[in-house]
Amino acid sequence: MRPRLRPTRLEHVVDGVRLRAQLSSAALDALGDEAEQRRRALDILKQALFRGRMIAKERLENGAGGIETARLLAGVTDEVVTALYDFTTVHVFRARNPTEGERLALLAVGGYGRGALGPFSDLDLLFVRPYKQTAHTESVIEYMLYALWDLGFKVGHASRTVEECLRLSREDFTIRTSILEARRLVGDEILAEELVRRFRAEVVKGTAAEFVAAKLKERDIRQERAGASRYLVEPNVKEGKGGLRDLNTLFWIAQYLHPVSQVDGFVQLDMFDRREVATFIKAFDFLWAVRCHLHFATGRAEERLTFDLQPEIARRMGYGDRGDAPAVERFMRRYFLIAKDVGALTRVFAAKLEAEQIKQEPKGLSRLLPGHRRPKRKKLDPGFHEEGGRLNVDGREVFETDPVNLLRLFRLADQRDLDLHPDAFTAASRCAGLIGSKVRRDPAAAKVFLDILAHGRDPQRTLSVMNDADVLGRFIPEWGRIVAQMQFNMYHSYTVDEHTLRAIGVIADIAAGRHEEDHPLATGVMPLIDDREALFLAMMLHDTGKGGVGGQEKAGARSARQACERLGLDRKRIEMVAWLVEHHLVMSDYAQKRDVSDPRTVADFARIVETPERLRLLLVLTVADIRAVGPGVWNGWKGQLMRELYGATEAVFRGGRGSDAAAAIRRHHENSAYDARVRLIAADGAADAWVRSMEDAYFTSFSDAEILRHVALEGKAAKAGGVAAEGSIRNDLNAAEIVVVAADRPRLFVDLAAAVTAAGANIVGARVFTSRDGKALDVFYVQDATGAAYGEADPRALGRLSAALEAAGRGELARAEPRRVTDFGRAAAFTITPTIMLDNDASELSTVIEASGRDRPGLLVALARNIADAGLSILSAHIDGYGERAVDAFYVTEPDGRKMSDAKRMAALKSAMMASLVEAEVTASKPRANLQKARASVAR
Known part of the structure; x- marks a missing residue:
C-alpha cells in the first residue's frame, strides 16, 4: 500500500x-x-x-x-x-x-x-x-x-x-x-x-431512547434490503452491513446523546477507550477511501463493490500480487476485516448503550430510564455471572488465570442462550492473545470447543461471535487463515469463513429436523451417523486448504490432520475428518456431472466412498456445503441428483461389494429392466413394442408412470407426423420437464437444444434414449433466467416451447438471427481457462466429454453442434454452472454404439470444442478492455 x-x-x-x-x-x-x-x-x-x-x-x-x-x-x-x-x-x-x-x-x-x-x-x-x-x-x-x-x-x-x-x-x-x-x-x-x-x-x-430505537430498526431494514451479511462478496460500501452507514448510525446515536463536531470528536465519548476510537476512525477512513475510489473510477455515485470494479479499486489503493494471493483478494480480505471490525464496534457500542440505561434487557433498544437501578447480578459458573440478561465475566483475571475460560465463556452463553455483555466481549477480544500452543493442546479446551461445535444449541451463532472476538482463529489457527478470505468468483456469495459458518448452521438445522421438507434424505440419515463430531469438524475445516500447496483438497486434508491432532482425536477419527475434507466435492461432482444411471458412475463412486458411514457423512456435508454457497444455489434438481446417487450407492453396499461392483450393478439393472418390461406390458398392452425396443438403462432412469406417459406420447407422435412434445412442471426438481418423441436423425439433439435456448430457457439436464426401431426420446429439464422452473410464472410458455420443439423435431428451424455480442457484465472481470476432457474410463459404454469454460447463452448448443459435426450420438447431457463458469458433461458414442477410439478424431473434436469455449473468453475480454478505456477517460 x-x-x-x-x-x-x-x-x-x-x-x-x-x-x-x-x-x-x-x-x-x-x-x-x-x-x-x-x-x-x-x-x-x-x-x-x-x-x-x-x-x-x-x-x-x-x-x-x-x-x-x-x-x-x-x-x-x-x-x-x-x-x-x-x-x-x-x-x-x-x-x-x-x-x-x-x-x-x-x-x-x-x-x-x-x-x-x-x-x-x-x-x-x-x-x-x-x-x-x-x-x-x-x-x-x-x-x-x-x-x-x-x-x-x-x-x-x-x-x-x-x-x-x-x-x-x-x-x-x-x-x-x-x-x-x-x-x-x-x-x-x-x-x-x-x-x-x-x-x-x-x-x-428527552427523546434519546426513541431515536436510538428508530435508528437501529432503520439499520436492520436497510441491511436486510442490502444483504443481511457483512461478508457478501460484492458488498455495498455505503448501505451494506459493515459499511459506512453502520458507522454513521453509531455516530448519529453518539451525536444525539453527546453532541460532538467531527468524526474524530468520537474520542470525547467516555464509554469508548482509545483502541475502540482508533478502530472506528481506521474503519471510517478505509471505507471512505474505497467509496471515493469507486466514484472516481466509475464517474458516478457507485456504491457497490462489484466484481468488475474490485481489481481496479485494488490497483488504485496500491495493492499488488503477493505470492499466490492476487491483489484483488488481498484488497477484499482487508475490506472484510474492516467490516468485521465495524461489526464488533456495533456490538460493543449498542450494548454499552445499555449500560447507560438506553437498552432494556436482554435484547433490543427500549427507553431511557434515568433513575433505573443497576441490574442485579446472578452468579453462574465460577468466574461468570448474568447481568441484565447478558453473560458477563467477573474480570479480565478470569481469562488470565485460565485461558480455557475464553472458550468456556462462549459455551456457557450457548448453553444458557444468553447474549454476551459488552464488557465480556471486549475482555475476550483483548485476551484472545492468551490462547497459545499450550491451550490449543489442552484436552479441557478441546472438549469445550467440540461441545460448542458439535453439541451446541446454536453453533453458527456462537462460532460467529467467537470469530468476531478473534477467539476462534486463535484456537484453530487453520481457521484464522481463512477469516475474511475472499472467493473471487460469481458462484460464492460470501467470504470463506462466513460460508463455512453458514454450512455449520445448515448441519445443525438438519440435525434438529428444521430442513425435513427440503432435505428429507439428509434429515433421515443424520441420526444414523456414528461420529457427529467428525462431521462438524470436517465442515469447519473443509475450505481451509483454499490457496494451499497441492490444491484445495490435499491442502485442506493436511490442515484438518494438524487441527485434529492438536485437539487430541485418535488416529481413526483424524483420518475420517481428513478424508471428508479431501473428498468434500466428490459427491456433488458425481451427482451433477455424471450419469447416475450408468453402472460405472455408481461403481466408481462407491469405490471412493468405501463404507456406508462415509456415504452418510458425505451426503450431509455436501448438502450443507451447497446450500451455504448463497441464495438460490440449492434447488430440487440438485436434491434429486443427490438422492439418486445416494440410493444407488447404498444399494451397492447393501448387496455386498463384489470384486466388480459395476458388473453387479449391471446385473441389477438387467433384472430391473426385465421386471419393468413385464409389469408395463401387463399394465398397458400398447406399451409392448415401445418397452421391448428400449435399452435396459432406460428403465432405471424413469418410473413406470413416466414410461407409460412416454408410450402415450409416442402414440401421439405417430398420429402427428412422427414428432410430439409435452411439458410439465416438476416441483420436486425445481425445473420443467420437456419430453420429445421424434424419429432419430443426425443433429436432432442440437436442433432441440437450440429451440430451448431460443425460448429463453436454461437447460440444467438432458437425457437421450434411442429405440432399436429408430425412435428418439429426448428429455430436457429446464429453468428460467431466475432459476425457477420454466413456465411456472407463465404456464402458456410451456405450450409454446413444446410447439417449438415439435417444429425443431421436424427440421423446421426458424431463420437464424444475426449474432449478437453477449453482454458479460460483471462476469467479464474474470479470466477463465477453458478445458476439455475426453474420458473412456468413466463409463462402460460411452465416452464422457467434460467441457469447462465461460458460461454464455448458446454454449450448450455450440458444444452439442461440435459433437454432432463429429458424427457422434449424445446419450445424455449434464449441465452445471458455478457462477461465471459452466461445466457441461456429455455421454457420447460412435454411430455403431461404441466408445471413441480414434486418437486423431478425438483430438479434432477436442480442438473444435475448445474453439467454442475460447470464443466466449475472447468475447468477454472486449468488455474488460472497453471498461479500462472508459475508466481512463473518466480519469482524464
Whole structure:
C-alpha cells in the first residue's frame, strides 16, 4: 500500500476569496446581461469545482486518506456553494434593505452537514426562512438550485421555517437525523443558531431512547434490503452491513446523546477507550477511501463493490500480487476485516448503550430510564455471572488465570442462550492473545470447543461471535487463515469463513429436523451417523486448504490432520475428518456431472466412498456445503441428483461389494429392466413394442408412470407426423420437464437444444434414449433466467416451447438471427481457462466429454453442434454452472454404439470444442478492455 500524504490546506485547492472576486468581476463585466453573467459565473465555478476534485483525486491515488479526501471534497463544495450564494444575493437578487421576511440561512444537512462528501454524492441543503416564503427568497433558492444542477450536482433540498423544521423532525426520523448534522454554510447566522438551539432543546432533549430505537430498526431494514451479511462478496460500501452507514448510525446515536463536531470528536465519548476510537476512525477512513475510489473510477455515485470494479479499486489503493494471493483478494480480505471490525464496534457500542440505561434487557433498544437501578447480578459458573440478561465475566483475571475460560465463556452463553455483555466481549477480544500452543493442546479446551461445535444449541451463532472476538482463529489457527478470505468468483456469495459458518448452521438445522421438507434424505440419515463430531469438524475445516500447496483438497486434508491432532482425536477419527475434507466435492461432482444411471458412475463412486458411514457423512456435508454457497444455489434438481446417487450407492453396499461392483450393478439393472418390461406390458398392452425396443438403462432412469406417459406420447407422435412434445412442471426438481418423441436423425439433439435456448430457457439436464426401431426420446429439464422452473410464472410458455420443439423435431428451424455480442457484465472481470476432457474410463459404454469454460447463452448448443459435426450420438447431457463458469458433461458414442477410439478424431473434436469455449473468453475480454478505456477517460 502507498504511504500517506501530508494533509493539504483547503486554500491551496480552492481560494474562496479569489473565487468570489472572480465572480464579482464577471458580474460587473457583463452588467445588464443576466444570461451572460450566469454563464460566466457557472464557468468560473465549474473550473473551481473541477480543479478541486482533480486535486482530491490525485491526492487519493497517491495515498491520501479517505476521511481527508471526503472532507477536502466537502470543503471544495462549501466554497463553490457559498460563492454561488454570495453571487446570487449580491449580484442577481440583492436586497439592499432586507426585510425580516427576506432573511435566509443556508445549511448543509445529512452527510454533507457532517463535512464529508464523495466525488458524486448527493448535496443535501436546507434553506431556513424566518416565516412564510417571500418572492425574494423564492427567487434566490430557485436560482441557486438551477445553478447547482447545471454544475452537475444531484441536490436534495428543502425550504422551511424554523417551526416547520422542528415540527417535521418530531414526526420523521429521517428529517430529524438530517437536522442533527446541520451545519451553517452561509446566510443569516442568528437564524441558523436558533434552529440548532431549539432543535436541541425541543426535539432532542428527552427523546434519546426513541431515536436510538428508530435508528437501529432503520439499520436492520436497510441491511436486510442490502444483504443481511457483512461478508457478501460484492458488498455495498455505503448501505451494506459493515459499511459506512453502520458507522454513521453509531455516530448519529453518539451525536444525539453527546453532541460532538467531527468524526474524530468520537474520542470525547467516555464509554469508548482509545483502541475502540482508533478502530472506528481506521474503519471510517478505509471505507471512505474505497467509496471515493469507486466514484472516481466509475464517474458516478457507485456504491457497490462489484466484481468488475474490485481489481481496479485494488490497483488504485496500491495493492499488488503477493505470492499466490492476487491483489484483488488481498484488497477484499482487508475490506472484510474492516467490516468485521465495524461489526464488533456495533456490538460493543449498542450494548454499552445499555449500560447507560438506553437498552432494556436482554435484547433490543427500549427507553431511557434515568433513575433505573443497576441490574442485579446472578452468579453462574465460577468466574461468570448474568447481568441484565447478558453473560458477563467477573474480570479480565478470569481469562488470565485460565485461558480455557475464553472458550468456556462462549459455551456457557450457548448453553444458557444468553447474549454476551459488552464488557465480556471486549475482555475476550483483548485476551484472545492468551490462547497459545499450550491451550490449543489442552484436552479441557478441546472438549469445550467440540461441545460448542458439535453439541451446541446454536453453533453458527456462537462460532460467529467467537470469530468476531478473534477467539476462534486463535484456537484453530487453520481457521484464522481463512477469516475474511475472499472467493473471487460469481458462484460464492460470501467470504470463506462466513460460508463455512453458514454450512455449520445448515448441519445443525438438519440435525434438529428444521430442513425435513427440503432435505428429507439428509434429515433421515443424520441420526444414523456414528461420529457427529467428525462431521462438524470436517465442515469447519473443509475450505481451509483454499490457496494451499497441492490444491484445495490435499491442502485442506493436511490442515484438518494438524487441527485434529492438536485437539487430541485418535488416529481413526483424524483420518475420517481428513478424508471428508479431501473428498468434500466428490459427491456433488458425481451427482451433477455424471450419469447416475450408468453402472460405472455408481461403481466408481462407491469405490471412493468405501463404507456406508462415509456415504452418510458425505451426503450431509455436501448438502450443507451447497446450500451455504448463497441464495438460490440449492434447488430440487440438485436434491434429486443427490438422492439418486445416494440410493444407488447404498444399494451397492447393501448387496455386498463384489470384486466388480459395476458388473453387479449391471446385473441389477438387467433384472430391473426385465421386471419393468413385464409389469408395463401387463399394465398397458400398447406399451409392448415401445418397452421391448428400449435399452435396459432406460428403465432405471424413469418410473413406470413416466414410461407409460412416454408410450402415450409416442402414440401421439405417430398420429402427428412422427414428432410430439409435452411439458410439465416438476416441483420436486425445481425445473420443467420437456419430453420429445421424434424419429432419430443426425443433429436432432442440437436442433432441440437450440429451440430451448431460443425460448429463453436454461437447460440444467438432458437425457437421450434411442429405440432399436429408430425412435428418439429426448428429455430436457429446464429453468428460467431466475432459476425457477420454466413456465411456472407463465404456464402458456410451456405450450409454446413444446410447439417449438415439435417444429425443431421436424427440421423446421426458424431463420437464424444475426449474432449478437453477449453482454458479460460483471462476469467479464474474470479470466477463465477453458478445458476439455475426453474420458473412456468413466463409463462402460460411452465416452464422457467434460467441457469447462465461460458460461454464455448458446454454449450448450455450440458444444452439442461440435459433437454432432463429429458424427457422434449424445446419450445424455449434464449441465452445471458455478457462477461465471459452466461445466457441461456429455455421454457420447460412435454411430455403431461404441466408445471413441480414434486418437486423431478425438483430438479434432477436442480442438473444435475448445474453439467454442475460447470464443466466449475472447468475447468477454472486449468488455474488460472497453471498461479500462472508459475508466481512463473518466480519469482524464
